[in-house]
Amino acid sequence: MPSLRPAIDGARLRKTLDGINAFGHNPQTGGYNRQGFSDADMAVRRWFEEEARTDGFKVRRDAAANVFVRYGPAEGPCVMSGSHLDTVPEGGAFDGALGVAVAWEALRAMRDAGITPAIAVEAVATAEEEGRFGGMLGSQAITGKVTRQWIDQATDATGETLAAAMRAQGLDPYAVLDAARPAGTIKAFVELHIEQGPVLEAGGTPIGIAHSVSGVSYIAARMEGRANHSGTTPMDMRADAFRGLADVAADIPSLIETIGTDQSRITIGKVDLEPNFPHTIPGIAEFTIIIRDTDESIMQALTDAVRASIESAARRHGLGHTVETKSWLAPVALDGRLEKLLGEEAKALGLAAQSMPSGAGHDAQTMQSLCPSALVFVPSRNGISHAPEEWTDWADIEKGAQLVLNALVRLSCETN
Template identity: 60%
Template sequence: MKHATVSVDGTRLKSLLDGVNQFGFSPETGGYNRLAFSESDMACRNWFMEKMQAEGLDVRMDPVGNVFGRFGPADGPCVIVGSHLDTVADGGAFDGSLGACAALEAALALRDANYAPSCAIEVVATSEEEGRFGGMLGSQAMTGQASLDWVNSARDSDGVLLKEAMRVAGLDWARVPEARRSPQDVKAFLELHIEQGPVLERAGCAIGIAEEVSGVCYLEVQLSGVANHSGTTPMDLRCDAFAGLTDISASIPELIAKLGTEQSRITIGKVDLVPNHPHTIAGRATFSIIIRDTSRDVMCALRDAMQRRAEDAAERHGLTFTLTPKSWLDPQKLALELAEATEHAVKELGLTYQRMPSGAGHDAQTMQTLCPSGLIFIPSQRGISHSPEEYSVWSDIENGANALLHTLIKLTS
């Protein structure tokens, strides 16, 4: 077989992607709702397993909901390739799902070409990558980073326990350690993903090759004051939780300018006010703070500075203050040898590319702690993601899928 002649079947890939996106679609918003361990998420996983089984792959689901389809030798080490199927609330059609579908299509293209890999290829659709419960449970369990203590206590932003969500989904949280993979079993991990940012589109590049991935620090802050009448309470006698929140938010640009880098991001993304009423001063504000950077030291400095700013704002407005660490993912440098393999594949395909960091977290950063890992990006139109407006043009999708396919050939020849 001449490797250069192998390519993905775009029609089959589109059918796979459309099949995944029949689950969780919202006609009202145009977004997708496959929250981790929800009914739509698990239905999608079962459908994906059925598709892989129908194509002759050896299929299984592990104790945390990761779905695998094995192609090639039944025994021995493997290269794992894929991404996730879960979404954020009202997410887009490509985030995660493209990588899982492209991985399956790559395996099918190799099968159709009578390719015999030197080691098995395992297509994976990972679970709970979007961090509903604060981490990346699927890949963290595979790499032994999901402790039972954490799984037992983790909750989502609405207070739902992870272990309860798993129980409803038919999974046993106490079996999480059984999902751990041995380094001897996994030679490499490879993931295709939309960029979720504007860099590739702006540069006119078809492919991004990630060299490192930002870490993610997730904090929950609660400011408590006094709910009171908005008309009768003088401004200087208020204990306004929302005013404390706005002070903290306003300090973010200054903190990044002082302590951060070009890769620093601080986001207040979810806010709950009590009571949430037009004529009442907010007595309590509970909100998330997400800190990202490619340097652990910078992340720590920003986290400590944000805590000091929160304490200062609480004192200034007469509030009590609590800060709860929800999760921490270290930044991670990805495997140089996989980046080079992708670069060679992309050059042979005649595609433009650039090396780049990833500002978003991905399973590849977690898997790097187990095995050499690589991450391939395609452009996102206008850099939009985590939104119904998320979009990538089909020619870019096929280019990315072929880059994934030919990198996989280099890893298994």
């Protein structure tokens, strides 16, 4: 281990995060719009590459638009840290972006302290983590989990295909199939992320260390009835698509109670009604359902139950229906040895740390299939995320950043 202990430069870290968030900001709402493969998303990647290259680091981008910044030996394996730069529509300033900024700051802090790691350290800004097209394309590309079939069928909520969105940015979607990193080239992956929940803040705990990540089942459903006049059509003679949707929504609490656990989540997140006019009975309801749990068997049971609920509601209201599974990300247990190492480093810093599951999906769960992976949380004010009100206090950010830095030094400088 090196005798020098590098320190996070909080002002420099803040400047990096502010630089990232100069892209895609909506001053009217306060939100950020860097959806995967949008113009703003690609622009922030170019900015990040240029900033790191100007600062003297080796920079590389792969076919999936993942950006890698490397410090240490030019050849051989690496220890990797980072997160994503893309956002949900009108997202917050910290989700993903903070993990990228912290990873790059860790590299600069190591260099400033004169530490030459035995194993290279790479900061990564992954692509399309927020699931615009139904997966976590960047980390799935790194781990070799992308298939041609998935590329061919992946679409966003508006119907735009992944292939079209990538080609619009000058990218070859099928080149992603060759972006996988070989086994053994990444020794460990450490991701810092805001918690996106209320647990750490409620407990006054500055650090969370995830032991597992919930899986995600993403369903797209359509119910089709008959659009008709709202005043002249009797209630018992309607084929109201919204009533079918409402019945499915009303079933959710009982499904959780009878099948689920305290880690189960079912969310109807996007709804489109047609013709969507005040005086017309809805003829079509299209909606998404996201199902999460840390136990894959429970997640599967809930998915099956939701499909049965849709079928039952459609039959009850005389509706046609289709249900499509857009993506399936299995729950993952993260690496226990990395969790222990992070706990030791937190203790050395005098930081209380809570072992906890992650209810949200993150790149770490995908990376675990390729290398030992860990996920560090810092508190979210009021548990809010995916919204302009998302906030993490700067004192908590610096604690989490220092923990990640210390862990990366230990992982990259130990030779045994």
